Amino acid sequence: MIKDTNKTAAEQAPGEDRLKLAATAMRANKMLHAKGNEQSEKNNLVHSDKVEEIIKEWPATAKMAAENTMKFYGSPNEATESYLIWFNNGPWKRTVAFRDEVPHDFPEPHSDVLEQFIDYHVPADKAGLIAELEGSLVIDRTKGEVSVHCDNEGANTLSINMMHDVVTGKRTPEEAREFIKKEIVEYLMDRPAPYAEKIQFELPEEKQWDPDVTIVKDKELMQAVAEKQIELGLK
Template sequence: MGAQQMATQYGQPNEGTATKLLWFGRGPWKRIQITSDEVVHKFPTPHADFLTQYIDYEVPVDKLGELGRYDGSCLIDRTMGEAAARCDSEAANILTLNLMHEIVIGTRSVDEARAFYSETLSAYCLGESAPYCEQFQFQLPRGGPGDPDQPVPPGPKAEQVTQKVDEFLSASGRA
């Protein structure tokens, strides 16, 4: 059902394998992935996660722990400057990312976000209005460098490796 719904909404995938389908730059999403390798998830109720949707979003390092406590299917790639939600529907993914943003900017606590998530997704499933499931409640960033982190000053072993690489490159004429 998920693959057919995504194809109807976003067109044919850009890439596909026996276990994954990928769309790039469709709708509000940087990337969409559907996988046959489902992940069992029990929040807010038991279900299987198979749909991962990515946006550009740089999460401050001091918020990573809070987001881990919020929802294990809220995925952060600090180096790439991406956030993603992995669930069983686009509505749940939009809700996850809206609440992730509110945790990051400090307008909701983790406990408040979890309670709001459960109530809002339930309302949505009952056919009630649920704006947090229907569209992003914040302006989506586009692009950005991510956070490539900082190198560690080389210790004695790293200096030895660098020296051996330099020697190898010199000996092979590639230096």
């Protein structure tokens, strides 16, 4: 428990707790590398009555996005007062409908309430180009994920497709933004808009983790960690 609310938990964490967590996390790292890229399944569903109770006071756009998602993918796998979460729904690794709206003016004014994730590796030298494309695209290289948030799945699908085109060199960020400008109109007007209706590339079947490389090799620390792992029964 934090004793001084003017200081962070990081400042006040006892040295013993810091080393204990490091020893446990290093053991977990080893096991994860050994286990490989197995995909986890989450099949529990939240009862629809509970979901309806949660979202009844949500803002209109957030509530509608949640209802639209449930219409096609059923009840979420997890629910809190501010989030609904689906796992492995359609092409998505994870979908999150969230209560608290974020204003977004590209490509047209709306509020972001729906975030969707795919497994995808973005090379470090391409990350800046994705930032130029659109601010709602979020790269997590360590997890090997890309997410995008908007107000509807069509817009998210369109942005993911354009992200892939930029990474693969098919389009520049400027060309992709211009394409989004035209394609989103077609989608919203219920005309053919394939880039907003379906992901246009093959998604990876395995996790796209990018664990980077180890640069901390301090002998004193590693010895302390090894001793702590023995003490905790991790070795």
